[in-house]
Amino acid sequence: MTKSLALKIDDAEPVTAPASARIKLSGVPDDRAMLRAAAELTRDLHTPNKRIYWTDMLVSAGIGYGAFAATILAPSWPLALVAGVVAVLALYRASLFIHELTHLKHSLLPNFRLGWNLLVGIPLLVPSFTYEGVHTLHHARTRYGTAEDPEYLPLAMMKPWTLPVFLLAAVLLPVAMLIRFAVLAPLSAVIPSLRRVVVAKYSGLKINPVFERRPPEGELKSQWFWQELGASIFSIALLTLVATGIVPLRDFGIYLAVIAGVAVINQVRTLVAHLWENDGEPLTVTAQYLDSVNVPTPGFMAYLWAPIGLRYHALHHLLPSLPYHALNEAHRRLSDALEEASSYHKANYPTLRGLMHRLAVSTMGAR
Template sequence: MNHSTGYIMAARREAASTEIKRQREFYQAAREICSDLFSVRPSVYWVDFLASVVTAYVLVSVYLAMPLSSPIAWFCFAVGGVLIYRSSMFIHEIVHLPSNEMKFFRRFWNFFAGVPLMVPSFTYESHLHHHSSRHYGTENDGEYLPLASGTILGVVAFLAQVFFQPILVVFRYAIWTPISFCHAGLRKWTLQHATSLVINFQYENHKRPEKQTVEDTFWELLTAFRVWVMFGLVLVGTMPVERLPKIYALAVFILIVNHVRTLAAHRYTSDGSTISHLDQFLDSTNITGNWLTELMCPLGLRYHALHHLFPKIPYYNLGVAHRRLVERLPADSLYHDTVYPNARAAIGELMESVRSSK
């Protein structure tokens, strides 16, 4: 090894050591700034969820009962859809709560939102893989696709999922659920491959069969029963068949909002390799935005990078944490690298990465 090569390697080691030190200092400073924001206040969850879900169901009932020629129907469709989305996203908070905390809220949410919306909470436990440093951005992350290094067609295919997912979910519960109980191997396959809310359809949750509890199966069967009742009411003439496409349209609308939000949540630059906790933070975004951002990113989801940094901060404290970090951290802090003025800027950067990857 010549002297110049030795100097280069030494310089690289020193630069890497400096960057690691910088990241460690950033994390410690951010943790100290947010140290009082990790406690859970159950009353906030109850008031927010009840207000959201009751209002949502009232508005959606009006939408389903009125002809589409009525402006009131479209108002109820839009506002009710946004509130249904907000109510459903409590599933994200639930999976981050310790299993022994707020058990009654978890069950109440499942009964009044998870089952009616066909997203019982156990189907989202795979989300914890999305936060794991071993799984984030890899093939074992069901909520990640390497979109930044892909093509425009890949982004279009991702967005096109919204038109098929409602049909797949109905099929999963109405038909596949009872079939899956006919054979142990089929049941195992179902729990591994068709029981997680994901955007990466190649994801396999190998631990799901052993984690499936009696209560999980109860919610699964109750969801299947909910679908059978919906179609049964149509068959006996109690519910007009015209309501089925209206329900489908509402589901697609909610999924469109969610998928656009998901596009803005990350930079999607992972190449499938394992990355550190802070690298996963830097691959995510914080969106300042406005009230429209809050509608599209309910329950603090606009602060997605912050959530990946500190997953245990409850949603109602994320805004406070974000403002503190922006104000108190130095201008060259890693935190500021994750902040975007709006979702359009974050998606625009992603699309620029897609175009430049060709």
């Protein structure tokens, strides 16, 4: 990414493809040469580096919680504001390891899921069971972009008011999750009918309102149990401490604001992860790739709004199991090996701002 997001509005066009007309994605055939190159050129990149994962997660969480404490203790509001921004950005990075957890073979990173949930997932009210078993459906060959995809809505074809509503939902996330874990979880443990609703509707990080989750099975069932129990104990304890005055309302408000800030940044990133131009038809892998976004140009801002490899979201859809620290090298290899006419280059975009503008213009055209 370039040094600044403040570039020309028309930079929403792909880096190597000037055409802006919407493609009918359901008619796009697979680019066999691209798929073959993606598989062959990255065979040696699929092993996660334990040191990178643990160091990145621990340092991000440590900076985030340190900045959160500084926000509470700051002697003036300007200092509190600066510390709060640092807390949001660092905890945002730490929280995004939930995405890696959904694709990792956990045997290759022993105890990483446990450590992440204890340090990040439960305190931020997003234990990994809320994403594991949900996000992988978004990558399913026959589900992407359809009504059965929990993470897809045709936002580019929806009304302009859907974008602010989409962001408002992120602002309300911490309150909703506190209700989910402090109220609905214990009640649903003794009311079977409520439990069915909680599992189906309120147990997954999704954007598709009609998607309903199935009850967990196998290993996920036990993971779900202890993670939900931990999040419930944490939420009930926190609300009790606030109600009894042990935790001041001001500090509780800062906690909610930091989590909301993390959620809003992630929601903005989600808005530019895809072009959201599929009309509900099943797509080929290449069509899914073209409906997804890479923002490969390096720059400081890219590491803030799309950390943990998420600026290569289209590439991630080609190679979902590739560790985040290998995506940059994979992109370099594929960019060098594939000719300019390849579909691979058509999913590369220069900036966040241009993508947001493209989406906003598309929704305006849907009025």
